[in-house]
Structures are given as structure tokens and as C-alpha cells.
Amino acid sequence: MNPRITISSRRRFLQQSILATGASVLGFPAIVSSRSPNGKLQVGVIGSGGRGASNLKEVAQVSDIVALCDVNEKNLEYASAAHPQARKYRDYRELHTKMEDLDAVVVSTTEHTHAFAILPALRAKKHVYCEKPLTRDVHEARVVMEEAKKADVTTQMGTQMHATANYHRVVELIQSGAIGQVGEVHVWVGRSWGMQTRAEAEKNDDLFVKAGLLDYIDKMPEKGLAVPPQIDWDLWIGPAPMREYHDIYLPGPRWYRYWDFANGTMSDLGSHWNDLPFWALKLDHPKIIEASGPPPHKEIAPANMTATWTYGKRGDLAPVTMHWYQGTAVPKPIKDGILPNSVKNGVLFIGEKGMLFADYGKHTLMPEEKFKGFTPPKPFIPDSPGHQKEWIEAAMAGKKSSCDFSYSGLLTVANHLGGVAYRAGKKITWDHVAGKTDDEGANKLLTREYRAGWKL
Structure with a gap:
């Protein structure tokens, strides 16, 4: 965020964008929903590595980070070093039980756990930003859309090109x-x-070719590997069917090839x-x-x-x-x-x-x-201050974001x-x-x- 942009000018951006997109003013009050004495939103971040690290960096510029969560201990410790004041969790279900001081939650997990990280926050009436795609399947998207409508909070799906x-x-x-x-x-x-042939994968410079996993381009491994000590594999699997750990799933985005996860x-x-x-x-x-x-x-x-x-x-x-x-x-x-x-x-x-x-x-x-x-x-569409910052500022102003769940869910x-x-x-x-x-x-x-x- 350009430090020369004032709070009032950011609010003008939001007011203009609401008019441009036809969005309505939400029911919750502006600004006073913040639990911080400095007027910033208090944010919990679920998933702090990969895309999560990028989202954390952007959101931290305009909010207070008070909780961090990641199933990967290395990701969690790296994020904690930049935000030592934030409490730490491995299991986002535990974070969900301690949201009293949170205004908003950022979700950057794998998509097969998106709905499970989103819904408790919505039901607690917290603003939510979630990486794309919003959910792993159609049913979950419809449930999230319905709960977001009931919650009447500011939501945003992380498709950053929308802000360009x-x-x-x-x-x-x-x-x-x-x-x-x-x-x-x-x-x-x-x-x-x-899923493709080995020859196609080599020609296309597939992600698995780069990772040295060509043997698994068109088949599943016969047995798993030892789980890296920093990973809580049971938590990573979450609601999906349990399977043995293997390098074909982590680090991301290797997992997105598999129907159980994406x-x-x-x-x-x-x-x-x-x-x-x-x-x-x-x-x-x-x-x-x-x-x-x-x-x-x-x-x-x-x-x-x-x-x-x-x-x-x-x-x-x-x-x-x-x-x-x-x-x-x-x-x-x-x-x-x-x-x-x-x-x-x-x-x-x-x-x-x-x-x-x-x-x-x-x-x-x-x-x-x-x-x-x-x-x-x-x-007639105002320039965005940035996709994540737009969400924070919309939440502060009691407005809808440009890619809120009623739109991104569809x-x-x-x-x-x-x-x-x-x-x-x-x-x-x-x-x-x-x-x-x-x-x-x-x-x-x-x-x-x-x-x-x-x-x-």
C-alpha cells in the first residue's frame, strides 16, 4: 500500500467500487467491528506457506496478525519469526475455538480443506479471505455461499488477476x-x-518432470514414504480418505493433480x-x-x-x-x-x-x-489497492469485495x-x-x- 494513500481516500475507493459493481452495503457497522485499539483488523492466518506466505505478507501491511496456523512446522516457524506476537497453531480446528479476538481469517490451505477452514469462521461472523478455488467440489461451494450470505460479512476469493x-x-x-x-x-x-503419457510429460515440461517424479506421471505409487518430521500428515489429509505420505503430494502444487484433494x-x-x-x-x-x-x-x-x-x-x-x-x-x-x-x-x-x-x-x-x-x-471500475488489501479495506468499511463469495462461489x-x-x-x-x-x-x-x- 502506498503510504501516501489516506484512510479517507481508501474509503472513497471502496464507495466508488461498490457503486461500480452494484454491490450493496452490508449490515455490520464500519470500523467499530475492529477489536484493535489502533483501528486495524485482527487477523488469523490459516496456511502460512506458499500462497499463504504471499497472502500473509500482503494482509500484514494493513492489519494486525494475531494468530498463525500451518500443518507444516517449518512454515509456521518462518511466519512466526516475522510475527512473533501472533499465537501459533498446527490444527486450524483449535484456532476456530479461540476466535474471540479475531475480526477476520485468511485461508490458504489445500482446496480439499478450504470449506472446513472457512465455515467455522463464517458461522462466527468473521470476515474471510480464501485462496482459489473456493472449495474442492460443487456441494461445498453451495454450502459456503449460503453460510456467507447468512454471516453478512466481507468475503473474497483469492483470484488476484481480478484486481488488475x-x-x-x-x-x-x-x-x-x-x-x-x-x-x-x-x-x-x-x-x-x-494425467498424461511419459512422452507427453517430457515434451510439456510437466511439474513432475521438473521434480524428478516422472515415474508417477500416469500411476500411483505402490507404497508410501516416511513422513517428513515437520509435517502433520493426518491434519494435512483432513477430511480426505487416508493414504500413505509420498513426495507426489508435497510440496504444493503437486497435490492438485489428485481428485481427492483438488x-x-x-x-x-x-x-x-x-x-x-x-x-x-x-x-x-x-x-x-x-x-x-x-x-x-x-x-x-x-x-x-x-x-x-x-x-x-x-x-x-x-x-x-x-x-x-x-x-x-x-x-x-x-x-x-x-x-x-x-x-x-x-x-x-x-x-x-x-x-x-x-x-x-x-x-x-x-x-x-x-x-x-x-x-x-x-x-468505471476503480483501480484496486491490491486484491488482499481491497478485502481488508472493504471489511473495515462494511462493504462487499469485488470477488466476494456470492460471485466467486458461482x-x-x-x-x-x-x-x-x-x-x-x-x-x-x-x-x-x-x-x-x-x-x-x-x-x-x-x-x-x-x-x-x-x-x-
């Missing part, structure tokens, strides 16, 4: 009608992590890349979802796959078909020669009056000659439904009111059984 100026400008162009009504969107990522590239990068069309086109509940790829593996998510979501009208907005491609799947815009093979990641909106291509850092209206001299709309559900359609091996129809599809096999993939001793 480039994403803001794309949303403004689409929503102001620069390319007319959009009926088709293509999203693709070049990352090829997951949903692969679809839920991970989909939180970033699908966020852009989801926001710009005001998407909500997909009607039909289908996916394709290699035969699903029982344990491992795919490196390469495609998915398609069909959305109906949303007010005056036209129905939209959104396509996802990952790994070696070739996007239709590249097959058709609209964009070159060298474009490994991107989003292409196809509208009545033209197209808009975007990636993380830039965007282009197409065909470029048609839009030569085009005057973009006056920006995005998470849609992404997970792409994985469900892939694993079910058939086109599915989604009934968002009933919370189920038209296929019993797919419905079984919307949730999971929890290990004994764990429940939401």
Missing part, C-alpha cells in the same frame, strides 16, 4: 458494448499438468481465466455442460481436456457458449487462424461487432483495422461442473435450484464422503 487494471478495462469494453452482444467465448491455457487445472487456472468472461458477461448458472478428453483416471485429473458451458439469457444479455481448452487441446480460434499458434493462453470474446482478445497483461480489439481510432469508454461451481461432466463422460444439464444434474453418476461427483471425525 487490464481485467478492469476488458470488463468495461465488453459491458459498454464495444463488440456488441457476445454469444461465444473461448478460453485456453497451455499448462499440461496431470480438480486439476480446470478448477485452479479456471479461477483466473474463466473469471474474466464470467465477470464481463455477468454469467451465473450454466444450463448445459459437456467435456471431452482422455479416459478419466480414478485418481488423477487430466493434463489435457476441453469443456463447454451453455448459459441462457441474463436480463438483456444474449445467451453465451463458453469453451475451455487446456494442455494440448487446440482452441478453435487458433484452428481457424484467428490467432497464431504462439498464443498459449488467452480469452477470445466473439461479438456481433467484432472480437476482443485478452490475456493477463494486455487486450486487443479485433480486427484491429476495424477498431483503429476507437475511443474506449471512460473507466464461478467455482461452474468450473467444477466442467470437471464433473468430464469425469461423468457425458453432457449434463444443471438445475441450480435443486443443486443437481440430470445424471445420477454426475450427481455423485458433486460431493464426497468425509473421513470419520470430519464434517462440515
Whole structure:
């Protein structure tokens, strides 16, 4: 945070952003909810390594860190060295029993434990920031959304690209009608992590190749390894089925290949890349979802796959078909020669009056000659002070964040439904009111059984 930015200017940012996004003022009072005499939020951090370390660093600039938790003792001690005043926990369930002095909680665990770390905080009416994807499955996302609505607190899913100026400008162009009504969107990522052949993994420079784990690129180990002394493996497994420790799971993000802990590239990068069309086109509940790829593996998510979501009208907005491609799947815009093979990641909106291509850092209206001299709309989405800081400041002001759970929960559900359609091996129809599809096999993939001793 720029020290020259005053509290009042930050509040102006929040007031402007609420007006720009149509968010409503929450019921809790501003500022006075802070339990600190200096007016800062008192924050507990669950997961302090990896992404957690980054979130901790950002949040600590504008709040007081009073509790730290991590199943990895080394991560916990490293974070504690920077915040010696904070009490320490290995088990976040213990932290949950001692939240009286907390205003907010940051969750940066693996996604199979997100809901378990989030829900007690929401039920205690604490503000919550959670890394993407919001939950491990569809059912958990719906439960978290409902509890967040009841709690009436400030929430934010950690998809940091949502706070960037480039994403803001794309949303403004689409929503102001620069390319007319959009009926088709293509999203693709070049990352090829997951179930694939050894040859494909070597060609794609897979994460497991880099880690020296190529032997396990397409199979599970026959036996486990000794648990590193700093890891509480039982706590790390949490609600998932118990299995022996192995290097294929830790350090992160190796674990995200496995269905018991995550949903692969679809839920991970989909939180970033699908966020852009989801926001710009005001998407909500997909009607039909289908996916394709290699035969699903029982344990491992795919490196390469495609998915398609069909959305109906949303007010005056036209129905939209959104396509996802990952790994070696070739996007239709590249097959058709609209964009070159060298474009490994991107989003292409196809509208009545033209197209808009975007990636993380830039965007282009197409065909470029048609839009030569085009005057973009006056920006109406205020610049963000940073994704984590925005959440803190919104909580202090009693406002919604830009990626709060009512929005990011829907995005998470849609992404997970792409994985469900892939694993079910058939086109599915989604009934968002009933919370189920038209296929019993797919419905079984919307949730999971929890290990004994764990429940939401």
C-alpha cells in the first residue's frame, strides 16, 4: 500500500467500487467491528506457506496478525519469526475455538480443506479471505455461499488477476458494448499438468518432470514414504480418505493433480481465466455442460481436456457458449487462424461487432483495422489497492469485495461442473435450484464422503 494513500481516500475507493459493481452495503457497522485499539483488523492466518506466505505478507501491511496456523512446522516457524506476537497453531480446528479476538481469517490451505477452514469462521461472523478455488467440489461451494450470505460479512476469493487494471478495462469494453452482444467465448491455457503419457510429460515440461517424479506421471505409487518430521500428515489429509505420505503430494502444487484433494487445472487456472468472461458477461448458472478428453483416471485429473458451458439469457444479455481448452487441446480460434499458434493462453470474446482478445497483461480489439481510432469508454471500475488489501479495506468499511463469495462461489461451481461432466463422460444439464444434474453418476461427483471425525 502506498503510504501516501489516506484512510479517507481508501474509503472513497471502496464507495466508488461498490457503486461500480452494484454491490450493496452490508449490515455490520464500519470500523467499530475492529477489536484493535489502533483501528486495524485482527487477523488469523490459516496456511502460512506458499500462497499463504504471499497472502500473509500482503494482509500484514494493513492489519494486525494475531494468530498463525500451518500443518507444516517449518512454515509456521518462518511466519512466526516475522510475527512473533501472533499465537501459533498446527490444527486450524483449535484456532476456530479461540476466535474471540479475531475480526477476520485468511485461508490458504489445500482446496480439499478450504470449506472446513472457512465455515467455522463464517458461522462466527468473521470476515474471510480464501485462496482459489473456493472449495474442492460443487456441494461445498453451495454450502459456503449460503453460510456467507447468512454471516453478512466481507468475503473474497483469492483470484488476484481480478484486481488488475487490464481485467478492469476488458470488463468495461465488453459491458459498454464495444463488440456488441457476445454469444461465444473461448478460453485456453497451455499448462499440461496431470494425467498424461511419459512422452507427453517430457515434451510439456510437466511439474513432475521438473521434480524428478516422472515415474508417477500416469500411476500411483505402490507404497508410501516416511513422513517428513515437520509435517502433520493426518491434519494435512483432513477430511480426505487416508493414504500413505509420498513426495507426489508435497510440496504444493503437486497435490492438485489428485481428485481427492483438488480438480486439476480446470478448477485452479479456471479461477483466473474463466473469471474474466464470467465477470464481463455477468454469467451465473450454466444450463448445459459437456467435456471431452482422455479416459478419466480414478485418481488423477487430466493434463489435457476441453469443456463447454451453455448459459441462457441474463436480463438483456444474449445467451453465451463458453469453451475451455487446456494442455494440448487446440482452441478453435487458433484452428481457424484467428490467432497464431504462439498464443498459449488467452480469452477470445466473439461479438456481433467484432472480437476482443485478452490475456493477463494486455487486450486487443479485433480486427484491429476495424477498431483503429476507437475511443474506449471512460473507466468505471476503480483501480484496486491490491486484491488482499481491497478485502481488508472493504471489511473495515462494511462493504462487499469485488470477488466476494456470492460471485466467486458461482464461478467455482461452474468450473467444477466442467470437471464433473468430464469425469461423468457425458453432457449434463444443471438445475441450480435443486443443486443437481440430470445424471445420477454426475450427481455423485458433486460431493464426497468425509473421513470419520470430519464434517462440515
